[in-house]
Amino acid sequence: MQISGAQMVCEALIAEGVKTVFGYPGGAIMNVYDAIYKQDGFEHILNRHEQASVHAADGYARATGEVGVAMVTSGPGFTNAVTGLATAYMDSIPLVVISGQVPLSLIGTDGFQEIDAVGISRPCTKHNYLVSAIEDLPRILKEAFHIARSGRPGPVLVDIPKDITAEIGKFVYPTEVSIPTYKPNYKGNNRQIKKATDAIKKAKKPLLYIGGGAVLSGASTLIRELAELAQIPAVETLMARGVMGAKNPLLLGMLGMHGNYASNMAMSETDLVISLGARFDDRVTGKLSEFAKYAEIIHIDIDPANIGKLVDVDYPIVGDILKVLEKFIVELQDVNTDNYHAWREILNRYDNLHPQSFEDSDDVLKPQWVIERVGELIGEDAIITSDVGQHQMWAAQHYPFDRPRQWINSGGLGTMGFGFPAALGAKKGCPEKIVINITGDGSILMNMQELVTASEYKIPVINIILNNHFLGMVRQWQTFFYDKRYSETDLSYQPNFKALAESCGGIGYDVTTKEEFDAALKDAIAKDQVCFMNVAVNRFENVLPMVPAGGALYNMLLEHKDQ
Amino acid sequence: MQTVRRVISVIVMNESSVLARVTALFAGRGYNIESLTVAPIPNSELSNITIVTNGSHRVIEQITKQLNKLIPTLKVIEHEEMVEKEMVLVKFPIEANLSDIQALCEAYNGGIVNVGIDMVITMVADEPIRIRHFIEATQRFNPCEIVRGGVVAMER
Numbered sequence: 001m002q003i004s005g006a007q008m009v010c011e012a013l014i015a016e017g018v019k020t021v022f023g024y025p026g027g028a029i030m031n032v033y034d035a036i037y038k039q040d041g042f043e044h045i046l047n048r049h050e051q052a053s054v055h056a057a058d059g060y061a062r063a064t065g066e067v068g069v070a071m072v073t074s075g076p077g078f079t080n081a082v083t084g085l086a087t088a089y090m091d092s093i094p095l096v097v098i099s100g101q102v103p104l105s106l107i108g109t110d111g112f113q114e115i116d117a118v119g120i121s122r123p124c125t126k127h128n129y130l131v132s133a134i135e136d137l138p139r140i141l142k143e144a145f146h147i148a149r150s151g152r153p154g155p156v157l158v159d160i161p162k163d164i165t166a167e168i169g170k171f172v173y174p175t176e177v178s179i180p181t182y183k184p185n186y187k188g189n190n191r192q193i194k195k196a197t198d199a200i201k202k203a204k205k206p207l208l209y210i211g212g213g214a215v216l217s218g219a220s221t222l223i224r225e226l227a228e229l230a231q232i233p234a235v236e237t238l239m240a241r242g243v244m245g246a247k248n249p250l251l252l253g254m255l256g257m258h259g260n261y262a263s264n265m266a267m268s269e270t271d272l273v274i275s276l277g278a279r280f281d282d283r284v285t286g287k288l289s290e291f292a293k294y295a296e297i298i299h300i301d302i303d304p305a306n307i308g309k310l311v312d313v314d315y316p317i318v319g320d321i322l323k324v325l326e327k328f329i330v331e332l333q334d335v336n337t338d339n340y341h342a343w344r345e346i347l348n349r350y351d352n353l354h355p356q357s358f359e360d361s362d363d364v365l366k367p368q369w370v371i372e373r374v375g376e377l378i379g380e381d382a383i384i385t386s387d388v389g390q391h392q393m394w395a396a397q398h399y400p401f402d403r404p405r406q407w408i409n410s411g412g413l414g415t416m417g418f419g420f421p422a423a424l425g426a427k428k429g430c431p432e433k434i435v436i437n438i439t440g441d442g443s444i445l446m447n448m449q450e451l452v453t454a455s456e457y458k459i460p461v462i463n464i465i466l467n468n469h470f471l472g473m474v475r476q477w478q479t480f481f482y483d484k485r486y487s488e489t490d491l492s493y494q495p496n497f498k499a500l501a502e503s504c505g506g507i508g509y510d511v512t513t514k515e516e517f518d519a520a521l522k523d524a525i526a527k528d529q530v531c532f533m534n535v536a537v538n539r540f541e542n543v544l545p546m547v548p549a550g551g552a553l554y555n556m557l558l559e560h561k562d563q
Numbered sequence: 564m565q566t567v568r569r570v571i572s573v574i575v576m577n578e579s580s581v582l583a584r585v586t587a588l589f590a591g592r593g594y595n596i597e598s599l600t601v602a603p604i605p606n607s608e609l610s611n612i613t614i615v616t617n618g619s620h621r622v623i624e625q626i627t628k629q630l631n632k633l634i635p636t637l638k639v640i641e642h643e644e645m646v647e648k649e650m651v652l653v654k655f656p657i658e659a660n661l662s663d664i665q666a667l668c669e670a671y672n673g674g675i676v677n678v679g680i681d682m683v684i685t686m687v688a689d690e691p692i693r694i695r696h697f698i699e700a701t702q703r704f705n706p707c708e709i710v711r712g713g714v715v716a717m718e719r
Contacts, residue, residue: 118580123591127634132579147634181576181637305628308621 001172005134005165006035009098012141014041015173018069020060020428021045022053026073027113028100031165045428045457048449050077052421054084054097055447059422061093062408063383064429065218067148068093073100075113078159079120083415086124088155090412091239092216094148095155096141103163104132117159126154131161134169146177151184152303153216184302188319188327196274196298196315197331203272203296205343206232209255212239212411213277213301215404219321223276224248226325231337233347235263237278239411242401252347253356256284257547258393261354261556264547266347267292268554275299276321280310281412282549290552300324354545354558356397367391367466367537370517371398374436374464377521383408383426383433387419387443390472393543395438417446423461424454434462434525441467441491444532448500454530455505462524463532465497468539476542480560501532511535564619568597570642570716571627576635577603577610584633585612594618594626598649600713609637615691615714644719650688650712651698657681659704667704671697682707 003011009032013021022045025033036044047053050072057068068088072081078099088095102111118128127147129140137160144156200206214223220243227234227250234244235255244251255263267273273295278284285291288310298315299307307316317324358368371394374382384399385408386392392409401407408426410418423437444465454461471489478486498508507529509520517535524531545556575581582601589596597615604611616626623641630639655664661675664683668674671694673687687697691714698709 119583122584122587130579179634182634303632305625305632309625309628 001170002168003171004031004035005137005160005167005169006031008137008169008171009141009160009165010035010039010041011171012138012173013069014039016067016145018042018067021069021071022047022056022060022425023071024050024053024073024077026077026100028074028102028162029071029077029098029165030100031162032071032098032100032160045424045453047421047453049447050080051083051417052447052450052453054081054095055087055415055418055421056425056428057095057097058084058088058093058418059385059408059425060429061088061095061425062422063405063426065405066429067145068095068425069098070095071098073113074102074117075115077113078115078117082120082124085121085155085157087410087413087415087418089124089126091212091410092153093155094153096144096148097155097157099157099159100165101130101159101161104161105163107161117157121157124155125157126152128157128159130159131164134164134167137164137169138171138173142174143177143179146179147182151182185318186302186320186323188300188317188324190327192315192317193324193327194331196317197328199272199296199298199315200230200232200274200332201335201339204339205270206230206272206274206340207266207270207295208232208234209237209267209273209275209278210234210240210243211237211276211278214240214243214321217277217302217321218404219276219325220404222322222325222329226329226332229329230332230335231340231344232274233266233340233344235259235266237281237284237411238396238409240278241396241399241407242404245402246400247402252351254396255553257286257549258397258543258545259547259553260351260356260397261545261558262347262351264545264553264556265350268552269346270295273297275301276325277301279306285310286547286551286553290554361538364538365512365514365517365535367394367468367541368398369514370464370466370535370537371395371438373514373517374438374521375400377518378434378436378525380406381434382406383430383435385409385419385423385426385435385437387437387439387446388414388416389440389443390468390476390541390543391438391440391443391466393473394466397543416443419443420447420450420461420463423463424450424459427459427461436462436464438464438466440472441465441469441494442471445495451501451504451506451530451532459530460528461530462521463530465532465534466537467497467534468537468541469494470539473543479540479542480546480557481548497532497534501530505530507531509533564621566617566619567623568615568617569623570645570647570714571614571616571630572640572642572716573612573614573630573636574604574638574640575610575612575633576637577608578635581610581635582612584635585614585630588629588633589616589626592625592629594622598711598713600715613713613715640718642716642718645716646719647690647714647716648688649691649694649714650686651694652710653685653687653698653701653706654708655683655685655701655704655706657683664704667697667700673697
């Protein structure tokens with residue numbers, strides 16, 4: 001088949017089963033947009049900013065497990081997309097981003113809207129390509145999807161010069177990929193697995209430490225099975241919320257800087273950490289030398305570079321959690337669950353001592369109440385996205401996540417402005433779910449132009465703005481560690497969120513009481529239209545517990561009484 | 564933590580920007596490059612990148628793992644038992660006796676490779692430590708230019 005490079009891009013996307021592409025056209029990518037106009041194999045969503053396109057593709061990928069696809073033009077189109085790429089890279093999300101580039105003959109001449117896209121994106125993509133000949137294009141597109149979704153997933157950029165999208169060439173989409181230098185290891189070494197499971201049988205205080213890799217691997221069911229079989233308690237990282245299920249009696253909660261007391265104490269006292277797709281991030285470990293000080297460590301990860309990066313590992317296992325845990329479960333059939341009985345008792349006592357809680361108020365809405373209320377009213381039927389800050393932590397702490405891929409947030413990069421466009425992507429991927437973005441009055445403004453996108457395409461996403469008129473998390477640090485010098489964190493000057501939503505074709509609600517909140521949420525679900533729910537919450541509420549940065553996990557601030 | 568010196572060979576697909584991927588990795592993650600040599604491997608689509616680096620054992624382990632992670636990387640060899648050689652070119656003004664310079668170069672397995680009207684160029688290929696010694700020894704002949712080649716290594 002002789003077709004243009006632009007048509008090849010469309011044909012490849014269709015062959016990969018892509019249903020939705022998020023993007024924004026411009027000079028260097030126009031040929032591809034012309035081909036998009038003429039095809040009906042996939043839908044294109046026109047976001048109002050390239051960053052939002054990549055976040056939307058990212059949200060789509062996180063909600064569905066499929067590769068998300070975004071398309072941008074050269075120069076500023078691409079640089080706007082970089083934050084999206086970096087966000088996906090840090091959380092290992094499979095994306096293919098296609099960018100236009102100036103024609104080959106202009107590369108290196110500082111041409112109009114020219115920027116070295118592969119150079120800029122090298123540290124924030126799993127791999128990237130500058131296509132230099134039309135003959136390479138089908139293979140590169142095939143490889144891009146393969147690399148994005150295999151091994152440890154991640155974003156792949158394909159940068160295509162404008163003359164190549166115009167050129168006619170022979171198109172045969174490869175059925176298989178052959179990259180001799182890229183062969184991820186899924187299986188896991190049997191001898192190491194045997195050693196690790198023997199260590200579990202000998203341990204007195206084992207602990208499952210579950211990370212985002214568990215979501216990516218689709219290992220939730222197996223992990224629950226393993227925990228149940230061996231009666232081993234579990235903690236989840238921010239990225240793993242939902243893997244065990246909120247109702248699971250073996251789940252202690254989230255660990256780390258804003259983890260609950262029992263989780264952080266469990267990690268501090270365990271004698272065997274069983275790490276499942278977690279990467280010992282500094283927000284999880286606190287002071288490294290005090291982290292899991294008394295424990296041996298089993299580390300299962302598909303990326304060998306994660307193993308031994310920050311902590312010494314006693315039982316390293318490179319492989320897919322799914323494949324490795326199948327063998328764990330076989331090996332652990334004869335495990336004596338009584339061994340861990342005393343350990344579970346201790347942890348239950350810790351949990352009773354300082355449960356994850358907050359002090360509700362009759363005078364002012366508490367953000368934690370709002371989140372728990374959404375959980376009560378919608379629960380499993382919702383996909384919750386979030387931005388970055390206090391609201392994100394409260395959502396992670398208080399929402400009853402029941403399944404993986406229900407909780408979508410930017411954990412690694414911590415990108416404000418992620419939540420709303422990611423919610424659009426999640427809703428496109430899972431239209432049957434109610435998609436709620438829990439956000440703050442700071443974050444929401446960073447991609448508020450997506451109100452227009454959501455209205456135009458009728459993507460009914462509910463934005464719950466926990467409005468404390470502060471850049472709350474930074475304000476909290478200023479309260480705790482900077483002697484209350486609130487430098488540039490007071491957001492009292494703000495738009496009329498209700499009117500803002502309405503001006504873009506959405507619905508706005510102003511909420512100040514519990515009754516108003518219930519009414520607004522019910523109305524928003526019924527209306528099936530994008531909305532901003534401006535919820536006035538307690539200004540000086542803090543996220544607790546908190547492990548101060550660099551401190552040991554067991555040294556948590558449990559309360560802060562000073563306003 | 565104790566710092567160790569390591570010679571690492573990276574076998575990569577000989578494709579555009581592969582060297583940039585390797586060096587950007589070192590720069591981005593704060594690893595040190597002491598020397599770097601690159602050349603295609605004959606009769607193949609591969610290149611050999613030899614890097615001399617130093618760092619703690621944890622850092623060295625991360626370097627090899629991160630290099631392995633690059634998509635165009637076929638193999639990373641962290642050398643232990645190896646033959647290691649480096650080349651150096653040194654230019655001298657013809658002031659001293661040429662035979663003295665010749666004798667010095669021969670002591671380090673090298674020799675005079677070019678003689679001009681008022682200068683002479685010598686070449687020595689030897690182990691990196693011996694290259695250092697050679698350069699020290701040349702000082703009494705007032706070398707006017709020294710170009711070191713970087714290490715190449717081969718596992719024994």
